[in-house]
Amino acid sequence: MKVAFIGGGNMAAAIVGGLVAKGTRGEDLLVVEPNAKARATLAKDYGVNAVEAPGEELSHAEAIVLAVKPQVMREAAASIKPYVNRAVVISIAAGIRLGDLSRWLGGYARLVRTMPNTPALVHAGVTGLYADPAVSEGDRRLADTLMNAVGATVWFDKETDLDAVVAVSGSGPAYVFFAMESLEAAARELGLAPEKARTLALWTFVGAAKLAIERNEDPAKLRANVTSKGGTTERAISVMEASYVREKIMEAVKAAAQRSRELGDEFGKD
Ligand SMILES: NC(=O)C1=CN([C@@H]2O[C@H](COP(=O)(O)OP(=O)(O)OC[C@H]3O[C@@H](n4cnc5c(N)ncnc54)[C@H](O)[C@@H]3O)[C@@H](O)[C@H]2O)C=CC1
Numbered sequence: 001m002k003v004a005f006i007g008g009g010n011m012a013a014a015i016v017g018g019l020v021a022k023g024t025r026g027e028d029l030l031v032v033e034p035n036a037k038a039r040a041t042l043a044k045d046y047g048v049n050a051v052e053a054p055g056e057e058l059s060h061a062e063a064i065v066l067a068v069k070p071q072v073m074r075e076a077a078a079s080i081k082p083y084v085n086r087a088v089v090i091s092i093a094a095g096i097r098l099g100d101l102s103r104w105l106g107g108y109a110r111l112v113r114t115m116p117n118t119p120a121l122v123h124a125g126v127t128g129l130y131a132d133p134a135v136s137e138g139d140r141r142l143a144d145t146l147m148n149a150v151g152a153t154v155w156f157d158k159e160t161d162l163d164a165v166v167a168v169s170g171s172g173p174a175y176v177f178f179a180m181e182s183l184e185a186a187a188r189e190l191g192l193a194p195e196k197a198r199t200l201a202l203w204t205f206v207g208a209a210k211l212a213i214e215r216n217e218d219p220a221k222l223r224a225n226v227t228s229k230g231g232t233t234e235r236a237i238s239v240m241e242a243s244y245v246r247e248k249i250m251e252a253v254k255a256a257a258q259r260s261r262e263l264g265d266e267f268g269k270d
């Protein structure tokens, strides 16, 4: 499969790495990236063709992944417009709506909007995807195969659902790291040595996530299994409940979804 990436930053590198690990040849991948250092790293690590600006070679791609920040999406779309004629175009940008992208590409309609996350870097990502009903099964399969190289895929029927996806799993790793930081800080305040505090905190997250995935059980049930009557966990959870931690997390996630909608409004203008 010949795939081109517009933008060769964090997320593009993660997807490129996943594709190469799954057998795609570096020479079948093209990355358009203005930053020379990022280009050199991608070429060295994965053997991709990395170029500074879009050109004729883009028109040979079967898929073009738009992996630039939402703020530069319009400019990036304009720069590739002359070469977009046979590829399915896949956006990974937060907030940017397909209607706007289509307009910037001169009415091009073979578009898929996706929202991956940074665990893609270690092939443990999860990506939400949406395509207009008119997009062919083949184009959907192509987008699915691409994102599947770096983790699980979940399709949605409404484009507005992607604002929720960005808030839940797109930004989600940051919430988990925040919780890791907090657990580690508490361990240190309790007098544990820094490196030991980190080991305990990180493996607690790894273990809990693995248990939840492998047992496929409701997290509430798994939590109940840890919580002995009159014990230590019960005391900790009661402090969290008294501080409305659950409600605060829900409020934060809703704020992220709102920001995704705002990005669409801000950067979707003409
Ligand atoms: N970082 C994250 O956790 C996630 C990010 N995203 C989305 O992925 C997109 C990229 O994010 P990152 O990879 O984190 O950003 P990044 O800043 O690492 O990468 C963006 C790259 O685009 C390049 N660039 C800038 N203008 C360009 C242009 N006109 N043409 C080609 N390349 C250009 C930059 O030099 C940079 O290397 C964003 O739209 C973001 O919303 C999606 C899911 C998760």
Ligand SMILES: O=C(O)[C@@H]1CCC=N1
Pocket (backbone or CB within 6 Å): 094, 166, 170, 171
């Ligand atoms: O914070 C952001 O806007 C991007 C989108 C999802 C994760 N990072």
